[in-house]
Amino acid sequence: MTTDPARPPARRGPYAKSRRRRESIVAAAHEVFAARGYRGGSLQDVADKVGMSQTSLLHYFPAKSDLLLAVLHLRDSITADGSPRDLSETLVESVMRQASFNETVPGVIELYTVLCAESLTDNHPGLDYFTERYEALRSSYLRAFAALADEGRLRPGVDPERAAATLVALWDGIQTQWLMAPELVDMAGCLRDYLELVVLPE
Amino acid sequence: MTTDPARPPARRGPYAKSRRRRESIVAAAHEVFAARGYRGGSLQDVADKVGMSQTSLLHYFPAKSDLLLAVLHLRDSITADGSPRDLSETLVESVMRQASFNETVPGVIELYTVLCAESLTDNHPGLDYFTERYEALRSSYLRAFAALADEGRLRPGVDPERAAATLVALWDGIQTQWLMAPELVDMAGCLRDYLELVVLPE
Numbered sequence: 001m002t003t004d005p006a007r008p009p010a011r012r013g014p015y016a017k018s019r020r021r022r023e024s025i026v027a028a029a030h031e032v033f034a035a036r037g038y039r040g041g042s043l044q045d046v047a048d049k050v051g052m053s054q055t056s057l058l059h060y061f062p063a064k065s066d067l068l069l070a071v072l073h074l075r076d077s078i079t080a081d082g083s084p085r086d087l088s089e090t091l092v093e094s095v096m097r098q099a100s101f102n103e104t105v106p107g108v109i110e111l112y113t114v115l116c117a118e119s120l121t122d123n124h125p126g127l128d129y130f131t132e133r134y135e136a137l138r139s140s141y142l143r144a145f146a147a148l149a150d151e152g153r154l155r156p157g158v159d160p161e162r163a164a165a166t167l168v169a170l171w172d173g174i175q176t177q178w179l180m181a182p183e184l185v186d187m188a189g190c191l192r193d194y195l196e197l198v199v200l201p202e
Numbered sequence: 203m204t205t206d207p208a209r210p211p212a213r214r215g216p217y218a219k220s221r222r223r224r225e226s227i228v229a230a231a232h233e234v235f236a237a238r239g240y241r242g243g244s245l246q247d248v249a250d251k252v253g254m255s256q257t258s259l260l261h262y263f264p265a266k267s268d269l270l271l272a273v274l275h276l277r278d279s280i281t282a283d284g285s286p287r288d289l290s291e292t293l294v295e296s297v298m299r300q301a302s303f304n305e306t307v308p309g310v311i312e313l314y315t316v317l318c319a320e321s322l323t324d325n326h327p328g329l330d331y332f333t334e335r336y337e338a339l340r341s342s343y344l345r346a347f348a349a350l351a352d353e354g355r356l357r358p359g360v361d362p363e364r365a366a367a368t369l370v371a372l373w374d375g376i377q378t379q380w381l382m383a384p385e386l387v388d389m390a391g392c393l394r395d396y397l398e399l400v401v402l403p404e
Contacts, residue, residue: 034323035323035324036241036323036324037239037241037242037320037323039238039239039241039242040239040241040242040323110322113319113322114319114320114322114323116319116378117315117316117318117319117320117378118239118316118319118320120312120315120316120378120381120382121236121237121238121239121242121316122237122238127382130382131382131383134379134382134383135383135386138379138386155399157398158395158399159391159395162388162391162392162395163395165376165379165387165388165392166372166376166392166395166396168375168379169371169372169373169374169375169376169378169379169392170368170371170372170375171371171375172371172374172375172378173370173371173372173373173374173375174367174368174371176318176319176322176371176374177336177340177367177370177371179322180322180329180332180333180336181333181336181337184337184340185367186364186367189361189364190364190367190368190371193360193361193364193365193368194368194396196359197357197360197399197400198399
Protein backbone atom coordinates (compact mmCIF):
# COMPACT_ATOMS: atom_id res chain seq x y z
CA MET A 1 0.00 0.00 0.00
CA THR A 2 1.68 3.21 -1.10
CA THR A 3 0.63 6.80 -0.79
CA ASP A 4 -0.76 8.26 -3.97
CA PRO A 5 1.13 11.52 -4.62
CA ALA A 6 -1.83 12.82 -6.65
CA ARG A 7 -4.05 12.66 -3.56
CA PRO A 8 -4.47 15.64 -1.25
CA PRO A 9 -2.74 15.17 2.12
CA ALA A 10 -4.85 13.26 4.64
CA ARG A 11 -6.96 15.36 6.98
CA ARG A 12 -5.53 15.91 10.41
CA GLY A 13 -7.31 15.75 13.70
CA PRO A 14 -9.27 13.06 15.53
CA TYR A 15 -10.91 11.57 12.43
CA ALA A 16 -7.59 11.00 10.65
CA LYS A 17 -6.08 9.57 13.82
CA SER A 18 -8.99 7.18 14.25
CA ARG A 19 -8.70 6.08 10.64
CA ARG A 20 -4.97 5.38 11.02
CA ARG A 21 -5.70 3.43 14.18
CA ARG A 22 -8.26 1.29 12.34
CA GLU A 23 -5.82 0.68 9.50
CA SER A 24 -3.07 -0.43 11.85
CA ILE A 25 -5.48 -2.81 13.64
CA VAL A 26 -6.58 -4.37 10.34
CA ALA A 27 -2.95 -4.74 9.20
CA ALA A 28 -2.11 -6.47 12.50
CA ALA A 29 -5.15 -8.75 12.22
CA HIS A 30 -4.08 -9.62 8.67
CA GLU A 31 -0.73 -10.87 10.01
CA VAL A 32 -2.27 -12.70 12.97
CA PHE A 33 -4.94 -14.50 10.91
CA ALA A 34 -2.44 -15.47 8.19
CA ALA A 35 -0.12 -16.94 10.83
CA ARG A 36 -2.72 -18.67 13.02
CA GLY A 37 -6.04 -18.67 11.17
CA TYR A 38 -9.14 -16.84 12.33
CA ARG A 39 -9.98 -19.32 15.09
CA GLY A 40 -6.35 -19.70 16.18
CA GLY A 41 -5.59 -15.96 16.26
CA SER A 42 -7.05 -14.10 19.24
CA LEU A 43 -8.10 -10.48 19.65
CA GLN A 44 -5.41 -10.30 22.34
CA ASP A 45 -2.77 -11.26 19.75
CA VAL A 46 -3.97 -8.41 17.53
CA ALA A 47 -4.14 -5.93 20.44
CA ASP A 48 -0.60 -6.89 21.51
CA LYS A 49 0.70 -6.31 18.00
CA VAL A 50 -0.65 -2.74 17.86
CA GLY A 51 0.19 -2.01 21.52
CA MET A 52 -3.39 -1.40 22.58
CA SER A 53 -5.66 -2.99 25.17
CA GLN A 54 -8.28 -5.46 24.01
CA THR A 55 -10.94 -3.06 25.36
CA SER A 56 -9.66 -0.22 23.18
CA LEU A 57 -9.55 -2.54 20.18
CA LEU A 58 -13.20 -3.50 20.73
CA HIS A 59 -14.04 0.21 20.47
CA TYR A 60 -12.95 0.04 16.81
CA PHE A 61 -14.18 -3.49 16.04
CA PRO A 62 -16.98 -4.61 18.38
CA ALA A 63 -16.59 -8.29 17.40
CA LYS A 64 -13.80 -10.48 16.11
CA SER A 65 -15.95 -11.25 13.06
CA ASP A 66 -16.02 -7.51 12.17
CA LEU A 67 -12.24 -7.60 12.12
CA LEU A 68 -12.30 -10.67 9.86
CA LEU A 69 -14.50 -8.89 7.31
CA ALA A 70 -12.27 -5.80 7.43
CA VAL A 71 -9.24 -8.02 6.76
CA LEU A 72 -10.98 -9.71 3.82
CA HIS A 73 -11.90 -6.34 2.33
CA LEU A 74 -8.32 -5.11 2.77
CA ARG A 75 -7.23 -8.20 0.85
CA ASP A 76 -9.67 -7.31 -1.93
CA SER A 77 -8.10 -3.87 -2.21
CA ILE A 78 -4.59 -5.39 -2.45
CA THR A 79 -5.32 -8.06 -5.06
CA ALA A 80 -7.67 -7.40 -7.94
CA ASP A 81 -8.70 -10.98 -8.93
CA GLY A 82 -7.22 -10.69 -12.37
CA SER A 83 -10.32 -9.00 -13.72
CA PRO A 84 -9.50 -6.96 -16.82
CA ARG A 85 -8.03 -3.59 -15.84
CA ASP A 86 -9.49 -1.90 -18.91
CA LEU A 87 -11.14 -3.00 -22.13
CA SER A 88 -7.86 -3.24 -24.04
CA GLU A 89 -6.46 -5.85 -21.62
CA THR A 90 -7.31 -9.41 -22.62
CA LEU A 91 -8.36 -12.17 -20.22
CA VAL A 92 -5.00 -13.89 -20.62
CA GLU A 93 -3.08 -10.67 -19.98
CA SER A 94 -5.05 -9.81 -16.88
CA VAL A 95 -4.72 -13.32 -15.38
CA MET A 96 -0.97 -13.32 -16.04
CA ARG A 97 -0.55 -9.84 -14.57
CA GLN A 98 -2.45 -10.81 -11.44
CA ALA A 99 -0.63 -14.14 -11.06
CA SER A 100 2.74 -12.38 -11.29
CA PHE A 101 1.63 -9.81 -8.76
CA ASN A 102 0.45 -12.54 -6.37
CA GLU A 103 3.95 -14.05 -6.36
CA THR A 104 5.13 -10.83 -4.69
CA VAL A 105 2.63 -11.03 -1.81
CA PRO A 106 2.84 -14.57 -0.34
CA GLY A 107 1.47 -13.37 3.01
CA VAL A 108 -1.71 -12.16 1.33
CA ILE A 109 -2.08 -15.43 -0.59
CA GLU A 110 -1.55 -17.41 2.59
CA LEU A 111 -4.19 -15.39 4.43
CA TYR A 112 -6.68 -15.99 1.64
CA THR A 113 -5.95 -19.73 1.42
CA VAL A 114 -6.13 -20.28 5.17
CA LEU A 115 -9.32 -18.24 5.73
CA CYS A 116 -11.11 -19.63 2.69
CA ALA A 117 -10.73 -23.26 3.80
CA GLU A 118 -11.34 -22.39 7.46
CA SER A 119 -14.64 -20.77 6.43
CA LEU A 120 -15.92 -24.31 5.71
CA THR A 121 -15.81 -25.12 9.43
CA ASP A 122 -18.92 -24.80 11.61
CA ASN A 123 -20.46 -21.32 12.03
CA HIS A 124 -17.52 -19.46 10.51
CA PRO A 125 -18.28 -15.79 9.87
CA GLY A 126 -16.32 -15.81 6.59
CA LEU A 127 -18.44 -18.41 4.74
CA ASP A 128 -20.85 -15.98 3.05
CA TYR A 129 -17.96 -13.80 1.90
CA PHE A 130 -16.17 -16.72 0.21
CA THR A 131 -19.32 -18.30 -1.22
CA GLU A 132 -20.32 -14.98 -2.80
CA ARG A 133 -16.77 -14.34 -3.95
CA TYR A 134 -16.69 -17.66 -5.82
CA GLU A 135 -20.02 -16.95 -7.47
CA ALA A 136 -18.80 -13.52 -8.57
CA LEU A 137 -15.51 -14.92 -9.88
CA ARG A 138 -17.23 -17.71 -11.82
CA SER A 139 -19.71 -15.21 -13.31
CA SER A 140 -16.93 -12.85 -14.30
CA TYR A 141 -14.88 -15.56 -16.06
CA LEU A 142 -18.01 -17.07 -17.58
CA ARG A 143 -18.69 -13.71 -19.26
CA ALA A 144 -15.08 -13.55 -20.48
CA PHE A 145 -15.14 -17.09 -21.91
CA ALA A 146 -18.59 -16.58 -23.45
CA ALA A 147 -17.33 -13.41 -25.17
CA LEU A 148 -14.35 -15.36 -26.53
CA ALA A 149 -16.72 -18.08 -27.75
CA ASP A 150 -18.74 -15.41 -29.61
CA GLU A 151 -15.53 -14.34 -31.33
CA GLY A 152 -14.82 -17.97 -32.27
CA ARG A 153 -11.79 -17.97 -29.98
CA LEU A 154 -12.84 -20.64 -27.47
CA ARG A 155 -11.57 -24.10 -28.39
CA PRO A 156 -14.50 -26.10 -29.82
CA GLY A 157 -16.03 -28.34 -27.16
CA VAL A 158 -14.96 -26.17 -24.22
CA ASP A 159 -17.91 -25.34 -21.95
CA PRO A 160 -17.60 -21.68 -20.80
CA GLU A 161 -19.23 -22.35 -17.43
CA ARG A 162 -17.01 -25.29 -16.49
CA ALA A 163 -13.97 -23.45 -17.88
CA ALA A 164 -14.75 -20.52 -15.53
CA ALA A 165 -14.98 -22.83 -12.49
CA THR A 166 -11.83 -24.64 -13.65
CA LEU A 167 -9.76 -21.45 -13.97
CA VAL A 168 -10.76 -20.32 -10.47
CA ALA A 169 -10.10 -23.81 -9.05
CA LEU A 170 -6.72 -24.18 -10.73
CA TRP A 171 -5.69 -20.75 -9.47
CA ASP A 172 -6.63 -21.55 -5.86
CA GLY A 173 -5.05 -24.98 -5.93
CA ILE A 174 -1.79 -23.94 -7.53
CA GLN A 175 -1.43 -21.16 -4.94
CA THR A 176 -1.56 -23.77 -2.16
CA GLN A 177 1.13 -25.89 -3.84
CA TRP A 178 3.23 -22.78 -4.48
CA LEU A 179 3.01 -21.66 -0.83
CA MET A 180 4.35 -25.09 0.22
CA ALA A 181 7.07 -25.40 -2.44
CA PRO A 182 7.63 -22.12 -4.32
CA GLU A 183 10.80 -23.45 -5.98
CA LEU A 184 9.00 -26.51 -7.40
CA VAL A 185 5.72 -25.01 -8.64
CA ASP A 186 5.39 -22.73 -11.68
CA MET A 187 2.18 -20.95 -10.70
CA ALA A 188 2.03 -18.51 -13.62
CA GLY A 189 3.12 -21.24 -16.08
CA CYS A 190 0.26 -23.56 -15.10
CA LEU A 191 -2.31 -20.76 -15.50
CA ARG A 192 -0.85 -19.70 -18.86
CA ASP A 193 -0.83 -23.32 -20.12
CA TYR A 194 -4.50 -23.74 -19.22
CA LEU A 195 -5.55 -20.51 -20.90
CA GLU A 196 -3.52 -21.39 -24.00
CA LEU A 197 -5.34 -24.72 -24.15
CA VAL A 198 -8.82 -23.21 -24.07
CA VAL A 199 -8.35 -19.82 -25.78
CA LEU A 200 -7.38 -19.93 -29.45
CA PRO A 201 -4.88 -17.33 -30.73
CA GLU A 202 -6.33 -14.26 -32.49
CA MET B 203 -15.62 -48.29 6.07
CA THR B 204 -17.19 -51.71 5.71
CA THR B 205 -16.14 -55.08 7.06
CA ASP B 206 -14.47 -57.28 4.51
CA PRO B 207 -16.26 -60.67 4.62
CA ALA B 208 -13.11 -62.35 3.29
CA ARG B 209 -11.19 -61.30 6.40
CA PRO B 210 -10.96 -63.55 9.46
CA PRO B 211 -12.97 -62.26 12.44
CA ALA B 212 -11.06 -59.70 14.54
CA ARG B 213 -9.16 -61.07 17.50
CA ARG B 214 -10.87 -60.75 20.84
CA GLY B 215 -9.34 -59.69 24.12
CA PRO B 216 -7.53 -56.61 25.35
CA TYR B 217 -5.62 -55.98 22.12
CA ALA B 218 -8.80 -55.94 19.99
CA LYS B 219 -10.54 -53.72 22.52
CA SER B 220 -7.66 -51.27 22.53
CA ARG B 221 -7.66 -51.18 18.72
CA ARG B 222 -11.40 -50.48 18.62
CA ARG B 223 -10.90 -47.71 21.17
CA ARG B 224 -8.18 -46.12 19.03
CA GLU B 225 -10.41 -46.37 15.97
CA SER B 226 -13.31 -44.66 17.71
CA ILE B 227 -11.01 -41.87 18.96
CA VAL B 228 -9.66 -41.28 15.46
CA ALA B 229 -13.17 -41.27 13.97
CA ALA B 230 -14.27 -38.70 16.60
CA ALA B 231 -11.19 -36.54 15.93
CA HIS B 232 -11.99 -36.72 12.21
CA GLU B 233 -15.40 -35.18 12.90
CA VAL B 234 -14.08 -32.58 15.34
CA PHE B 235 -11.24 -31.41 13.07
CA ALA B 236 -13.52 -31.26 10.01
CA ALA B 237 -16.03 -29.14 11.96
CA ARG B 238 -13.58 -26.83 13.77
CA GLY B 239 -10.13 -27.30 12.26
CA TYR B 240 -7.12 -28.70 14.09
CA ARG B 241 -6.47 -25.55 16.11
CA GLY B 242 -10.17 -24.92 16.79
CA GLY B 243 -10.99 -28.49 17.82
CA SER B 244 -9.78 -29.45 21.30
CA LEU B 245 -8.78 -32.81 22.78
CA GLN B 246 -11.66 -32.26 25.22
CA ASP B 247 -14.10 -32.09 22.25
CA VAL B 248 -12.75 -35.43 21.01
CA ALA B 249 -12.84 -37.00 24.49
CA ASP B 250 -16.44 -35.84 25.00
CA LYS B 251 -17.47 -37.38 21.69
CA VAL B 252 -16.15 -40.84 22.64
CA GLY B 253 -17.29 -40.53 26.28
CA MET B 254 -13.79 -40.77 27.74
CA SER B 255 -11.71 -38.51 29.96
CA GLN B 256 -8.97 -36.44 28.37
CA THR B 257 -6.45 -38.33 30.51
CA SER B 258 -7.60 -41.68 29.11
CA LEU B 259 -7.46 -40.27 25.60
CA LEU B 260 -3.85 -39.16 26.14
CA HIS B 261 -3.01 -42.78 26.95
CA TYR B 262 -3.84 -43.65 23.33
CA PHE B 263 -2.51 -40.46 21.73
CA PRO B 264 0.11 -38.69 23.86
CA ALA B 265 -0.16 -35.42 21.88
CA LYS B 266 -2.83 -33.70 19.82
CA SER B 267 -0.47 -33.80 16.84
CA ASP B 268 -0.36 -37.63 17.03
CA LEU B 269 -4.12 -37.60 16.68
CA LEU B 270 -3.87 -35.28 13.67
CA LEU B 271 -1.50 -37.67 11.89
CA ALA B 272 -3.75 -40.64 12.69
CA VAL B 273 -6.70 -38.73 11.21
CA LEU B 274 -4.74 -37.91 8.05
CA HIS B 275 -3.74 -41.55 7.64
CA LEU B 276 -7.35 -42.65 8.14
CA ARG B 277 -8.26 -40.22 5.35
CA ASP B 278 -5.63 -41.82 3.12
CA SER B 279 -7.21 -45.21 3.67
CA ILE B 280 -10.67 -43.86 2.76
CA THR B 281 -9.70 -42.02 -0.42
CA ALA B 282 -7.12 -43.42 -2.78
CA ASP B 283 -6.02 -40.26 -4.68
CA GLY B 284 -7.27 -41.50 -8.00
CA SER B 285 -4.11 -43.50 -8.57
CA PRO B 286 -4.74 -46.34 -10.99
CA ARG B 287 -6.33 -49.32 -9.26
CA ASP B 288 -4.66 -51.78 -11.60
CA LEU B 289 -2.75 -51.65 -14.85
CA SER B 290 -5.86 -51.95 -17.01
CA GLU B 291 -7.40 -48.78 -15.53
CA THR B 292 -6.41 -45.64 -17.40
CA LEU B 293 -5.52 -42.32 -15.80
CA VAL B 294 -8.81 -40.81 -16.93
CA GLU B 295 -10.83 -43.74 -15.58
CA SER B 296 -9.11 -43.68 -12.21
CA VAL B 297 -9.50 -39.89 -11.77
CA MET B 298 -13.19 -40.10 -12.69
CA ARG B 299 -13.76 -43.04 -10.35
CA GLN B 300 -12.10 -41.23 -7.47
CA ALA B 301 -13.90 -37.94 -8.17
CA SER B 302 -17.27 -39.71 -8.17
CA PHE B 303 -16.38 -41.47 -4.94
CA ASN B 304 -15.35 -38.16 -3.32
CA GLU B 305 -18.82 -36.74 -4.00
CA THR B 306 -20.16 -39.38 -1.61
CA VAL B 307 -17.88 -38.36 1.30
CA PRO B 308 -18.16 -34.56 1.69
CA GLY B 309 -17.04 -34.76 5.35
CA VAL B 310 -13.76 -36.36 4.32
CA ILE B 311 -13.22 -33.75 1.58
CA GLU B 312 -13.97 -30.96 4.04
CA LEU B 313 -11.49 -32.36 6.56
CA TYR B 314 -8.79 -32.54 3.92
CA THR B 315 -9.47 -29.01 2.61
CA VAL B 316 -9.55 -27.44 6.07
CA LEU B 317 -6.45 -29.20 7.42
CA CYS B 318 -4.42 -28.70 4.25
CA ALA B 319 -4.85 -24.91 4.27
CA GLU B 320 -4.51 -24.71 8.05
CA SER B 321 -1.17 -26.53 7.77
CA LEU B 322 0.21 -23.32 6.19
CA THR B 323 -0.19 -21.49 9.52
CA ASP B 324 2.77 -21.16 11.92
CA ASN B 325 4.21 -24.35 13.42
CA HIS B 326 1.37 -26.59 12.27
CA PRO B 327 2.13 -30.31 12.73
CA GLY B 328 0.44 -31.21 9.43
CA LEU B 329 2.71 -29.21 7.09
CA ASP B 330 5.22 -31.99 6.34
CA TYR B 331 2.40 -34.43 5.63
CA PHE B 332 0.78 -32.12 3.06
CA THR B 333 4.05 -30.97 1.50
CA GLU B 334 5.12 -34.59 1.00
CA ARG B 335 1.67 -35.55 -0.20
CA TYR B 336 1.76 -32.90 -2.94
CA GLU B 337 5.22 -34.01 -4.03
CA ALA B 338 4.05 -37.62 -4.24
CA LEU B 339 0.87 -36.69 -6.14
CA ARG B 340 2.76 -34.53 -8.65
CA SER B 341 5.32 -37.32 -9.18
CA SER B 342 2.59 -39.88 -9.67
CA TYR B 343 0.71 -37.80 -12.27
CA LEU B 344 3.97 -36.74 -13.92
CA ARG B 345 4.73 -40.44 -14.51
CA ALA B 346 1.22 -40.97 -15.90
CA PHE B 347 1.43 -37.97 -18.27
CA ALA B 348 4.99 -38.86 -19.33
CA ALA B 349 3.81 -42.39 -20.18
CA LEU B 350 0.97 -40.93 -22.26
CA ALA B 351 3.47 -38.64 -24.01
CA ASP B 352 5.59 -41.70 -24.88
CA GLU B 353 2.50 -43.25 -26.49
CA GLY B 354 1.90 -40.03 -28.45
CA ARG B 355 -1.29 -39.42 -26.48
CA LEU B 356 -0.39 -36.14 -24.74
CA ARG B 357 -1.54 -33.10 -26.71
CA PRO B 358 1.49 -31.53 -28.42
CA GLY B 359 2.85 -28.62 -26.37
CA VAL B 360 1.53 -29.91 -23.03
CA ASP B 361 4.29 -30.04 -20.41
CA PRO B 362 3.86 -33.23 -18.32
CA GLU B 363 5.23 -31.62 -15.14
CA ARG B 364 2.98 -28.57 -15.24
CA ALA B 365 0.04 -30.76 -16.28
CA ALA B 366 0.61 -32.90 -13.17
CA ALA B 367 0.62 -29.83 -10.87
CA THR B 368 -2.41 -28.46 -12.74
CA LEU B 369 -4.47 -31.63 -12.31
CA VAL B 370 -3.76 -31.72 -8.56
CA ALA B 371 -4.50 -27.98 -8.22
CA LEU B 372 -7.72 -28.13 -10.19
CA TRP B 373 -8.88 -31.09 -8.11
CA ASP B 374 -8.22 -29.29 -4.81
CA GLY B 375 -9.75 -26.03 -5.96
CA ILE B 376 -12.88 -27.53 -7.45
CA GLN B 377 -13.47 -29.47 -4.22
CA THR B 378 -13.51 -26.18 -2.28
CA GLN B 379 -16.05 -24.65 -4.68
CA TRP B 380 -18.13 -27.83 -4.58
CA LEU B 381 -18.20 -27.89 -0.76
CA MET B 382 -19.58 -24.31 -0.83
CA ALA B 383 -22.09 -24.79 -3.66
CA PRO B 384 -22.55 -28.48 -4.59
CA GLU B 385 -25.57 -27.70 -6.79
CA LEU B 386 -23.61 -25.15 -8.87
CA VAL B 387 -20.29 -26.90 -9.37
CA ASP B 388 -19.75 -29.92 -11.63
CA MET B 389 -16.64 -31.32 -9.95
CA ALA B 390 -16.31 -34.48 -12.06
CA GLY B 391 -17.18 -32.55 -15.25
CA CYS B 392 -14.36 -30.03 -14.74
CA LEU B 393 -11.82 -32.80 -14.14
CA ARG B 394 -13.03 -34.76 -17.18
CA ASP B 395 -12.89 -31.66 -19.39
CA TYR B 396 -9.30 -30.95 -18.38
CA LEU B 397 -8.17 -34.53 -18.99
CA GLU B 398 -9.94 -34.57 -22.36
CA LEU B 399 -8.08 -31.39 -23.30
CA VAL B 400 -4.63 -32.78 -22.53
CA VAL B 401 -5.02 -36.50 -23.24
CA LEU B 402 -5.70 -37.43 -26.88
CA PRO B 403 -8.11 -40.33 -27.55
CA GLU B 404 -6.60 -43.75 -28.30
